[in-house]
Structure formats: structure tokens, C-alpha cells
Amino acid sequence: MGAIAGISAALAYGCAATHQDRAHSFYMQGRLDEADYEIQQALSDDPDNPAIANLAAQIFTQEGVAKYKSGEFIGAGTYFHRAIDYFPTYGPAYDYLGLIAFAEHNWKDAIRYGSEGAAYSGQPIPGYVALAKTEQHKVDTGTLFAGHATNPPARSTPLRGDAR
Numbered sequence: 001m002g003a004i005a006g007i008s009a010a011l012a013y014g015c016a017a018t019h020q021d022r023a024h025s026f027y028m029q030g031r032l033d034e035a036d037y038e039i040q041q042a043l044s045d046d047p048d049n050p051a052i053a054n055l056a057a058q059i060f061t062q063e064g065v066a067k068y069k070s071g072e073f074i075g076a077g078t079y080f081h082r083a084i085d086y087f088p089t090y091g092p093a094y095d096y097l098g099l100i101a102f103a104e105h106n107w108k109d110a111i112r113y114g115s116e117g118a119a120y121s122g123q124p125i126p127g128y129v130a131l132a133k134t135e136q137h138k139v140d141t142g143t144l145f146a147g148h149a150t151n152p153p154a155r156s157t158p159l160r161g162d163a164r
Helices: 002-028 032-045 050-069 073-086 091-103 107-121 127-141
Strands: none
Touching: 002 032, 002 050, 032 050, 050 073, 050 091, 073 091, 091 107, 091 127, 107 127
């Protein structure tokens, strides 16, 4: 029985390597849907392989970038979280999550994700983190709307249904 288990493990590893190679090839060609499929197969065959997990994070992050660039922040965030699920220290995914949080005025998450991404990537903290800290300080101190701590500024554009 031990010989059969050994053969099965060798076959699974061989399949994982084949899927990993295909995923990398598709990724390099910009064919992200095919890369995603192949990396999922590789992960299924060898879930504890750090090289496969790293490639998965790269692929998922690039899929997220495509969504991010088209303004689909929810879909993008899903891909960035997938990247982090497989490779918890993959800095670029955190950075994009920080950018999404910043765009949505979620200052605390922008600060957290941007700082984590920089730390994991060995890069300086991005500029948007400093801006988010400034905005979060305004929220924390009640000075969000300069001179109007309780009232937001008047809208310059009408709301739907306004008869202006």
C-alpha cells in the first residue's frame, strides 16, 4: 500500500508542476482567466507549495488590478483578498486594498492596508497613507468639515429627484 501512496504523491506533484508551468505561461501572456484556472488546479494538487501560492497571489492580484482599473472595486477586492489568502505576506495585494479603501474614504483601512503592503514589500509607506492619516485625524477630532464640525458642506450638485 505504501508504494501506491508514493506513486500517487509523485503523480500529484507532477500534475501540480505541469499546472504551475501552464499558469505561469498564461500569466506571462496576460491570459489571466486561463492562468487562474491552471493555478487553481496546481493549488488543488499541491496546496502547501509556497512557489505555487506565490504565483497564485501574483495572478489573483493582476486579476484584481484589471477590475480596479475599470472601477470595479468590489470585484477587485475579492481578488486581492484571494491573493492574501494564499500568500499572506504578498505586499502588492495589500497596497491595492489600501487604494480601494482610500477611494472609498475608509481611512482606517487605507492606513492599515497601505502600511502592511509597504512593510511586506520592503517599500516606503505610500503617500496616500499620510493623506488618510490626515483625514482620519479630522474624523477623530470632529474637524472633518473645516469650521462645520457637525454639518457637512452644501451639495454643489442636486440629488436625484431635486428640481433644480
